Amino acid sequence: MTLLEFARGPALTVALTVFIAGTLWRIFRLATRPAPPDRSAPRVDAAAAGALLGILRRFWPHPRFGARIGFSVFIGYLYHIGLAVIVFAYLPHIEFIRKLIGVGWPALPAPVTYFAGGVTMFALLIALMLRLTDPVKRLLSRFDNYFSWLVVFLPVATGMAAFDTAAGGFNQTYIALHLLTVELFLLWFPFGKLMHAGLAFWSRGITGVKYGRRGAMP
Amino acid sequence: MSLESNRPAPERVAAAMNAFVRDFTRESAVHMDACIRCGHCAQACHFYTSTLDPKYTPINKLEPFLHAYRRTTAPWAPLARLLGAEKGVTLQELESWQELIYDACTMCGRCTLVCPMGIDIAALISRARHGMFAAGLVPEDLRAAAERAENEMSPLGATPKVLEERVDWLEDEHGVKIPLDLPQADVLVTFSSIEIMKYPHSLVAMAKVLKHAGESWTVSTKGYEATNFGMLSGNRDWQHDMSERIIDAAIACKAKTVVLPECGHAYGALRWEGANVHGAPLPFEVVHISEYLASLARKGRLRLKPLAKSLTFHDPCQVSRRGGASEAPREVLAALGVDLHEMGDHADAAWCCGGGGGVVAIKRADELRRGAFRIKMEEIDATGAELLATSCANCRLTFDDGAAYHKWNKSMQSLTELVAERLEG
Numbered sequence: 001m002t003l004l005e006f007a008r009g010p011a012l013t014v015a016l017t018v019f020i021a022g023t024l025w026r027i028f029r030l031a032t033r034p035a036p037p038d039r040s041a042p043r044v045d046a047a048a049a050g051a052l053l054g055i056l057r058r059f060w061p062h063p064r065f066g067a068r069i070g071f072s073v074f075i076g077y078l079y080h081i082g083l084a085v086i087v088f089a090y091l092p093h094i095e096f097i098r099k100l101i102g103v104g105w106p107a108l109p110a111p112v113t114y115f116a117g118g119v120t121m122f123a124l125l126i127a128l129m130l131r132l133t134d135p136v137k138r139l140l141s142r143f144d145n146y147f148s149w150l151v152v153f154l155p156v157a158t159g160m161a162a163f164d165t166a167a168g169g170f171n172q173t174y175i176a177l178h179l180l181t182v183e184l185f186l187l188w189f190p191f192g193k194l195m196h197a198g199l200a201f202w203s204r205g206i207t208g209v210k211y212g213r214r215g216a217m218p
Numbered sequence: 219m220s221l222e223s224n225r226p227a228p229e230r231v232a233a234a235m236n237a238f239v240r241d242f243t244r245e246s247a248v249h250m251d252a253c254i255r256c257g258h259c260a261q262a263c264h265f266y267t268s269t270l271d272p273k274y275t276p277i278n279k280l281e282p283f284l285h286a287y288r289r290t291t292a293p294w295a296p297l298a299r300l301l302g303a304e305k306g307v308t309l310q311e312l313e314s315w316q317e318l319i320y321d322a323c324t325m326c327g328r329c330t331l332v333c334p335m336g337i338d339i340a341a342l343i344s345r346a347r348h349g350m351f352a353a354g355l356v357p358e359d360l361r362a363a364a365e366r367a368e369n370e371m372s373p374l375g376a377t378p379k380v381l382e383e384r385v386d387w388l389e390d391e392h393g394v395k396i397p398l399d400l401p402q403a404d405v406l407v408t409f410s411s412i413e414i415m416k417y418p419h420s421l422v423a424m425a426k427v428l429k430h431a432g433e434s435w436t437v438s439t440k441g442y443e444a445t446n447f448g449m450l451s452g453n454r455d456w457q458h459d460m461s462e463r464i465i466d467a468a469i470a471c472k473a474k475t476v477v478l479p480e481c482g483h484a485y486g487a488l489r490w491e492g493a494n495v496h497g498a499p500l501p502f503e504v505v506h507i508s509e510y511l512a513s514l515a516r517k518g519r520l521r522l523k524p525l526a527k528s529l530t531f532h533d534p535c536q537v538s539r540r541g542g543a544s545e546a547p548r549e550v551l552a553a554l555g556v557d558l559h560e561m562g563d564h565a566d567a568a569w570c571c572g573g574g575g576g577v578v579a580i581k582r583a584d585e586l587r588r589g590a591f592r593i594k595m596e597e598i599d600a601t602g603a604e605l606l607a608t609s610c611a612n613c614r615l616t617f618d619d620g621a622a623y624h625k626w627n628k629s630m631q632s633l634t635e636l637v638a639e640r641l642e643g
């Protein structure tokens with residue numbers, strides 16, 4: 001079995017299994033924590049609106065904090081959008097997803113996605129630099145934060161390196177490494193901060209409901 | 219040496235852990251799991267921005283609570299224990315975090331405003347205080363105030379007897395009637411001990427407003443003190459007792475409405491937590507005095523002589539940002555006809571005065587609190603307003619102390635007192 005066959009076969013199966021089972025377990029454990037009812041009389045009886053507003057408004061920093069956190073948010077947006085473009089708009093990735101789940105969609109031109117890859121790597125490096133140099137971020141950072149960074153950075157880096165311009169095609173070893181790093185991402189996802197991808201909505205929604213019913217900013 | 223230091227360390231840690239675990243509700247768990255450690259919350263906290271010390275980053279104040287969560291309850295807690303990745307908390311850690319959990323958090327909720335995950339850090343701090351109380355790790359002056367509130371009905375010595383004496387004196391001196399212990403009344407009025415002991419004119423002002431509105435009202439000597447120090451100190455049973463006194467008094471006099479005094483935490487404790495502590499919806503409406511005044515103004519029951527001055531309003535965090543009633547004082551100020559000069563950060567975004575959450579009662583926190591107070595002074599000076607008002611006696615006390623310390627030439631006024639002074643007829 002070659003490295004690429006290993007990455008495409010058993011490694012992918014294991015990574016996807018851990019990813020799905022682990023994510024479901026974490027959601028299940030959180031969902032089954034006790035949730036005492038809020039018996040206070042609501043000022044505004046609109047839980048769904050509060051949740052929705054709470055989720056949506058936090059996509060943009062509160063206007064009074066733009067100057068203080070704007071750069072950090074901007075860098076965050078750069079790599080989140082960059083990653084979304086790479087994962088969902090690059091033809092080989094769409095093909096990969098089509099093979100996996102049978103659904104596909106049109107791709108963006110390859111140079112656009114390569115540009116997105118470059119921007120993403122740049123933004124990720126700045127984010128790491130901020131984490132290492134900003135005293136607050138440094139104090140808060142744990143293994144989880146650095147490892148999560150690594151498992152996001154490595155697939156982008158190996159993916160970018162996989163295209164062999166001289167040969168005009170993909171380098172098979174790099175493709176194998178690329179797949180293995182993606183699998184590392186999937187393996188780590190349920191255990192660490194990467195899961196904020198979903199938890200962000202839940203967490204914001206809870207606060208949205210709580211403060212929305214009080215008539216406060218959700 | 220405190221009595222607590224005689225309790226063996228493992229027993230105190232176990233007591234804290236048990237209390238923590240009880241507080242790992244779904245909300246707490248999701249919020250702790252969702253934090254991405256971005257540090258944005260630091261930029262909202264007056265204790266961080268006034269010191270630039272990273273230890274005052276809001277989420278960092280919860281570190282022992284987080285450790286306990288990861289060791290006992292988090293989805294991967296069994297794995298963390300198996301791998302020895304999470305050691306749990308120690309007495310030393312709890313002791314060293316005491317300052318961050320009590321002295322350095324007013325539970326103002328400003329950090330939630332900026333948090334991209336919407337994490338309610340103030341609520342988590344409030345829960346973490348339960349474990350700290352169980353371990354005997356409450357700052358002594360705050361604990362003593364809470365104990366007085368439990369045993370004598372007031373953290374500041376405003377016992378029922380003192381209240382009766384004060385009411386007699388105020389009635390004589392100001393020619394008002396403060397009806398005590400009527401068997402039946404539509405409105406039960408409550409006070410803050412700070413008002414009773416330090417700002418008694420607030421009681422007179424409330425009496426004048428209620429008379430002006432032609433209200434049937436009373437004050438109960440069995441449930442008159444609304445600042446819930448049980449909640450602030452982290453003693454769940456005392457919080458319950460303090461809320462129940464008011465609830466029982468309101469039920470006894472068949473009140474339709476309980477009016478809470480100019481106190482932010484009183485609002486959080488009864489308006490939003492009262493029913494949860496009671497275990498059932500409350501059979502009466504709970505309103506803050508600013509909401510009560512606003513509703514009178516809306517109904518045309520508040521006839522006021524205009525106050526032709528410029529004024530800036532300081533929002534008590536628990537009433538505005540965490541209570542959803544930021545419009546009420548502004549309606550009242552509009553009825554007063556003042557020229558309102560808002561601060562750069564106001565209503566939901568207002569900076570805390572630095573004295574909430576019991577912090578003003580903690581002597582050793584004075585320096586930190588007074589440092590944070592500079593933020594308010596600068597914001598208020600920038601408005602150029604002639605007058606300064608708020609609807610929280612605790613904020614007012616913090617302002618009086620801050621102004622005296624910094625030799626600031628501004629003086630905080632009570633919204634209710636301003637209204638009472640301008641009543642027509």
Ligand code: SF4
Nearest residue numbers: 253254256257259333
């Ligand atoms: S802002 Fe929110 S997500 Fe970021 S570190 Fe603070 S609590 Fe965590």
Ligand code: SF4
Nearest residue numbers: 263276324326327329
């Ligand atoms: S609730 Fe207020 S005082 Fe406490 S950490 Fe958040 S911003 Fe700071």
